[in-house]
Amino acid sequence: NAQLDSALQESYQELKKRAEDLRASRERIVAAGDAERRKLERNLHDGAQQHLVALAVKVKLVKNLIEADTHTAKAMLEELGGDVQEAVQQLRDLAHGIYPPILVDRGLGPALESAVMKAALPTTVVADGVQRHRQEIEAAVYFCVLEALQNAGKHAGEGASAVVSLKEEPGALLFEVADDGAGFDVKAKALGAGFTNMSDRVGSIGGTLDVWSELGKGTKISGRIPL
Ligand SMILES: Nc1ncnc2c1ncn2[C@@H]1O[C@H](COP(=O)(O)OP(=O)(O)O)[C@@H](O)[C@H]1O
Ligand SMILES: [Mg+2]
Structure with a gap:
């Protein structure tokens, strides 16, 4: 008892x-x-x-x-x-x-393709077979990816590059922003306003956000949005 x-x-x-x-x-x-x-x-x-x-x-x-x-x-x-x-x-x-018009008109893949042209580090986008989704979902993913890329541009260091991947599986939209830069100690570092924004955005549509990073090995931000 x-x-x-x-x-x-x-x-x-x-x-x-x-x-x-x-x-x-x-x-x-x-x-x-x-x-x-x-x-x-x-x-x-x-x-x-x-x-x-x-x-x-x-x-x-x-x-x-x-x-x-x-x-x-x-x-x-x-x-x-x-x-x-x-x-x-x-x-x-x-x-x-x-609000980028291309996100409304053509969806996540093209909008991110266009956004990474202005990214601070060389970035490729892989977004095959990603469908259109509700506006909240597309906006949450788009702005999270942008924040993660901004972080990579600011903190990954000289010579780093990044890959943005989007994919769908039954019942979920997955996104990932990975860089091969400096990395950081996730446990030691108090996550800042950028990470708080990302988890709030993803959380507000029922999704989850994961941060993986290791010193010298790069950083991977991944999110899972239920569909
Ligand atoms: N891609 C990255 N590579 C290395 N360090 C990172 C990366 N992303 C985040 N960080 C670390 O995590 C911290 C918190 O990020 P964030 O919450 O976005 O705040 P800010 O970007 O304003 O510093 C950063 O200050 C940085 O030390
Ligand atoms: Mg930031």
Whole structure:
């Protein structure tokens, strides 16, 4: 009976800990959402919004000039055209950073192929037979892979390269980011905000994340998303 008691006590403690982890993870997800919105607001304010305000002023000037000084007005219109292009480009870049259109249009494989072209270390993508999935799933995998690649770029060291693999098996989507760089001591190192974000993202869709690394042998981040 005492044994049963202590077993019960143990599962109770375990449940309590999981409930607490879950609450903390929800809180982080909400805070991260708010921080993203603030960043967006700043980017829009300092970028496209400034451009458009300046444009509005120039349009007024041209309107006043158009009869008195057609020549200058024409030159200003020319300039306005360029300004509009610039504002459009800025909005486009911003939209890409928020959510890459290629992920929505063509799915994980092509989106990652396109992302690794900008990676800080040489990276290959292997993603054969990966189907389209719900947007939360595709976004979680995409942003986790990007974070893992950013880490590899920052911490794997000179001369390292990386491989991103995606594959599907019945009931699960698997992803892995492996590099052959410096590695780190997983037990000794307190995992930072990047890893916390990755596990929150993967956890929010019921998946699991694994980190394997050994000094001098590289790092492997793998995730499993139930389908
Ligand atoms: N691919 C990697 N190679 C070597 N070390 C890594 C790698 N990925 C993560 N690390 C180590 O794990 C730590 C925690 O990573 P992370 O949570 O993303 O935080 P950050 O990237 O902001 O330092 C890093 O500071 C680094 O020491
Ligand atoms: Mg990081």
